[in-house]
Amino acid sequence: VSRVTxxxxxxxxxxxxxxxxxxxxxxxxxxxxxRKRVEAVARKLRYVPxxxxxxxxxxxxxxxxxxxxxxxETVFANPFVSELIQGIGEVCAEHDxxxxxxxxxxxxxxxxxxxxxxxxxxxxxxxxxxxxxxxLNRLDLPCILVDAEAPGSTGVNIDDYAGAxxxxxxxxxxxxxxxxxxxxxxxxxxxxxxxxxxxxxKGYRDAIRQAGLPRPRMVSAGVSFAAGGAAxxxxxxxxxxxxxxxxxNDIAAIGVMAAARAAxxxxxxxxxxxxxxxxxxxxxxxxxxxxxxxxxxxKGRLAARLLVARMKGKAVAAPQPLATQLIVRESTARPxx
Amino acid sequence: VSRVTxxxxxxxxxxxxxxxxxxxxxxxxxxxxxRKRVEAVARKLRYVPxxxxxxxxxxxxxxxxxxxxxxxETVFANPFVSELIQGIGEVCAEHDxxxxxxxxxxxxxxxxxxxxxxxxxxxxxxxxxxxxxxxLNRLDLPCILVDAEAPGSTGVNIDDYAGAxxxxxxxxxxxxxxxxxxxxxxxxxxxxxxxxxxxxxKGYRDAIRQAGLPRPRMVSAGVSFAAGGAAxxxxxxxxxxxxxxxxxNDIAAIGVMAAARAAxxxxxxxxxxxxxxxxxxxxxxxxxxxxxxxxxxxKGRLAARLLVARMKGKAVAAPQPLATQLIVRESTARPxx
DNA sequence: TTGTATGCGTTATCAA
DNA sequence: TTGATAACGCATACAA
Numbered sequence: 001v002s003r004v005t006x007x008x009x010x011x012x013x014x015x016x017x018x019x020x021x022x023x024x025x026x027x028x029x030x031x032x033x034x035r036k037r038v039e040a041v042a043r044k045l046r047y048v049p050x051x052x053x054x055x056x057x058x059x060x061x062x063x064x065x066x067x068x069x070x071x072x073e074t075v076f077a078n079p080f081v082s083e084l085i086q087g088i089g090e091v092c093a094e095h096d097x098x099x100x101x102x103x104x105x106x107x108x109x110x111x112x113x114x115x116x117x118x119x120x121x122x123x124x125x126x127x128x129x130x131x132x133x134x135x136l137n138r139l140d141l142p143c144i145l146v147d148a149e150a151p152g153s154t155g156v157n158i159d160d161y162a163g164a165x166x167x168x169x170x171x172x173x174x175x176x177x178x179x180x181x182x183x184x185x186x187x188x189x190x191x192x193x194x195x196x197x198x199x200x201x202k203g204y205r206d207a208i209r210q211a212g213l214p215r216p217r218m219v220s221a222g223v224s225f226a227a228g229g230a231a232x233x234x235x236x237x238x239x240x241x242x243x244x245x246x247x248x249n250d251i252a253a254i255g256v257m258a259a260a261r262a263a264x265x266x267x268x269x270x271x272x273x274x275x276x277x278x279x280x281x282x283x284x285x286x287x288x289x290x291x292x293x294x295x296x297x298x299k300g301r302l303a304a305r306l307l308v309a310r311m312k313g314k315a316v317a318a319p320q321p322l323a324t325q326l327i328v329r330e331s332t333a334r335p336x337x
Numbered sequence: 338v339s340r341v342t343x344x345x346x347x348x349x350x351x352x353x354x355x356x357x358x359x360x361x362x363x364x365x366x367x368x369x370x371x372r373k374r375v376e377a378v379a380r381k382l383r384y385v386p387x388x389x390x391x392x393x394x395x396x397x398x399x400x401x402x403x404x405x406x407x408x409x410e411t412v413f414a415n416p417f418v419s420e421l422i423q424g425i426g427e428v429c430a431e432h433d434x435x436x437x438x439x440x441x442x443x444x445x446x447x448x449x450x451x452x453x454x455x456x457x458x459x460x461x462x463x464x465x466x467x468x469x470x471x472x473l474n475r476l477d478l479p480c481i482l483v484d485a486e487a488p489g490s491t492g493v494n495i496d497d498y499a500g501a502x503x504x505x506x507x508x509x510x511x512x513x514x515x516x517x518x519x520x521x522x523x524x525x526x527x528x529x530x531x532x533x534x535x536x537x538x539k540g541y542r543d544a545i546r547q548a549g550l551p552r553p554r555m556v557s558a559g560v561s562f563a564a565g566g567a568a569x570x571x572x573x574x575x576x577x578x579x580x581x582x583x584x585x586n587d588i589a590a591i592g593v594m595a596a597a598r599a600a601x602x603x604x605x606x607x608x609x610x611x612x613x614x615x616x617x618x619x620x621x622x623x624x625x626x627x628x629x630x631x632x633x634x635x636k637g638r639l640a641a642r643l644l645v646a647r648m649k650g651k652a653v654a655a656p657q658p659l660a661t662q663l664i665v666r667e668s669t670a671r672p673x674x
Numbered sequence: 675t676t677g678t679a680t681g682c683g684t685t686a687t688c689a690a
Numbered sequence: 691t692t693g694a695t696a697a698c699g700c701a702t703a704c705a706a
Contacts, residue, residue: 003477003683005682005683005684006683006684006685007683015692015693016692016693016694017683017684017685017693017694018685018686018692018693018694018695019691019692019693021684021685021686022691022692025685029691029692030691030692031691031692034691034692046472046475048451048476049451049683049684050393050682050683050684051398051451051452051453051454052389052390052392052393052398052454052682052683052684053389053393053682053683053684053685053698054452054683054684054685055389055454055684055698056387056389056390056393056682056683056684056685056698056699056700057683057684057685057686057697057698058684058685058686058698059698061388061389061454062452063437063454071426071427071430072422072423072425072426072427072429072430072436073423073424073426073427073430073634076419076420076422076423076426077419077423079416079419079618081419082413082414082416082418082419083413085409085413085438086409086410086413086414087410088409089408089409089410089413089438089440090408090409090410092409093408093409093410093440096442096443098437098438098439098440098442098449098452098453099409099437099438100400100435100436100437100438101422101426101435101436101437101438102435103426103430103435105433105435106433112435114385114386114388115388115391115399115435116388116435117388117389117392117398117400117454135383138383139385140340225617225621254621258620258621280562281416281618281621281622283595284562284591284595284618284621284622284623285618285621285622285623286621286622286623286624286625287623288623297410340699342698342699342700343699343700343701344699344700352676352677353676353677353678354677354678354699354700354701355676355677355678355701355702356675356676356677357700358700358701358702359675359676359701362700362701362702363701363702366675366676367675367676368675368676371675371676386699386700387698387699387700389698389699389700390682390698390699390700390701391699391700391701392682392700393681393682393683393684393698393699393700393701394681394682394699394700394701394702395682395700395701396682
């Protein structure tokens with residue numbers, strides 16, 4: 001049951017391969033009669049052009065790669081990614097592009113990149129120092145960075161610093177002076193090397209310092225519900241009882257809240273919790289989460305649009321960071337007297 | 338700045354293309370010396386095999402396609418999909434496969450399928466009658482159906498009927514006799530043609546009928562938060578005031594709850610809400626959602642494993658439907674007296 | 675152990 | 691308007 005090739009169609013229609021190809025890709029150049037005949041034969045034979053052969057010849061694959069620095073089961077634990085893909089997907093649909101998810105292969109993102117048959121990449125949180133980025137640049141494939149910045153690459157970012165600072169100020173204004181920061185990664189995670197981590201952390205710390213408060217403690221966590229829960233438990237096992245926590249993403253914040261409630265705390269009375277991102281469910285959880293909103297889907301759309309432009313050979317300017325906005329809901333309150 | 342090909346490496350290393358190819362794909366056949374030399378040259382030249390050329394030759398692409406009957410911005414509005422992808426992604430990682438998202442192209446799934454350079458498909462909710470399924474079968478690519486069944490294809494399913502029936506019985510046991518079903522699609526959506534829709538609907542209706550209650554009304558909705566909200570509003574605009582609603586998915590149920598609370602209802606006192614799927618956030622919303630749990634990630638893993646087996650040429654038996662389980666939380670209660 | 679030659683299925687150039 | 695034919699870049703059977 002071998003595959004029907006263009007040659008089979010050509011033979012059956014008694015024309016050349018060129019003609020068959022034209023019937024599909026350049027119908028205008030063919031006489032009405034032969035075009036119709038070829039099309040009929042192709043349909044009858046159920047001819048489908050071989051994608052790899054096609055793209056070997058055209059040097060285009062019709063798909064863009066979404067580079068994720070972690071395995072899919074990790075990345076998709078954060079609803080942020082769903083939201084981002086919705087934005088990317090919208091633009092992809094407009095341009096008849098499909099989306100290839102490219103997580104590390106055997107732990108190596110570089111080898112995954114090499115094998116990915118794509119016309120361009122959108123890279124998620126891959127930062128300046130990363131060697132992967134260099135090999136990516138050499139590939140001469142257009143690439144847009146999301147939540148990261150590197151010289152020579154165009155990045156789509158939000159104003160992480162300002163958003164974080166406004167969140168911290170919100171807590172301070174409520175009267176909190178015992179604040180803990182819930183980090184973005186496991187113990188040993190270097191926020192400095194992680195663009196958004198560094199910016200958000202700095203925003204938190206600066207605002208707290210400017211309020212004359214001592215440098216806040218930081219507890220390691222991650223980007224998942226479970227990581228948030230673990231962070232809370234670690235915090236209370238240590239005996240530290242902050243009146244508020246600043247998280248670096250919503251899903252961890254939600255995990256913190258769940259663990260806190262499970263431990264018998266009354267939220268927000270006993271503990272104020274702040275997230276970051278404003279994923280949709282932030283508004284639905286209990287209590288509704290105070291968080292820093294960023295336009296996630298819009299970020300995806302923008303990144304995809306920039307990528308498409310670059311795939312068409314256009315030079316694109318680095319966009320301004322997207323604005324963030326503090327959304328005050330019910331997970332924050334004055335600290336207990 | 339043309340691409341470095343295998344020929345360039347061969348010339349620079351003063352060997353044949355075969356030798357270069359062996360250095361990568363068949364290192365054992367080469368002498369230590371030449372292998373190292375070739376590798377060194379390849380690295381210096383930054384040689385990266387062209388994916389399309391590679392797969393044209395090997396007839397494999399190293400990626401599997403996830404067929405979604407709706408655009409990505411629609412599909413990813415349901416966290417169910419994230420969860421499924423986590424499962425699929427796990428197995429893909431084990432086998433060095435990447436995942437290609439394949440939504441309809443210009444409204445046509447068939448043309449999208451034709452252009453997708455994949456070694457197999459996992460299809461989401463594509464049902465028996467669908468013509469797409471036939472063209473898929475003819476492509477001789479292995480394909481696993483998720484949440485769907487069709488003769489000649491192996492499908493991964495759950496026991497939708499039993500789960501739905503148990504949910505309905507739960508409401509009946511609580512004393513509800515005024516129940517509305519929130520459907521899976523917009524007005525005109527034919528649940529009968531939609532495998533899981535038909536089964537869940539039947540489960541609901543049968544249980545209600547067996548309790549001697551009148552056939553429940555059904556209101557159209559969809560698979561998103563917004564659709565759930567719209568369903569609730571339509572319901573109350575019509576003046577019907579059920580004491581409970583049975584939804585066909587969690588995200589719509591959560592939308593119903595949000596709209597109901599916004600309308601001033603006290604949940605679950607004024608309205609009991611039941612979902613389906615048990616996506617993670619079902620436990621975090623307010624009130625925590627009573628729902629029918631299905632093993633979503635496990636479903637993804639199973640589908641991916643079956644697909645991988647078929648890609649290796651093994652015949653696979655159709656798996657048993659996965660079990661569901663009613664999870665009673667706080668969104669259901671006795672109806673108001 | 676390494677090289678030669680061919681196939682993979684298209685598209686695209688050029689000539690007819 | 692259509693047809694030969696040459697890329698496209700790699701893998702591999704076979705030969706040396």
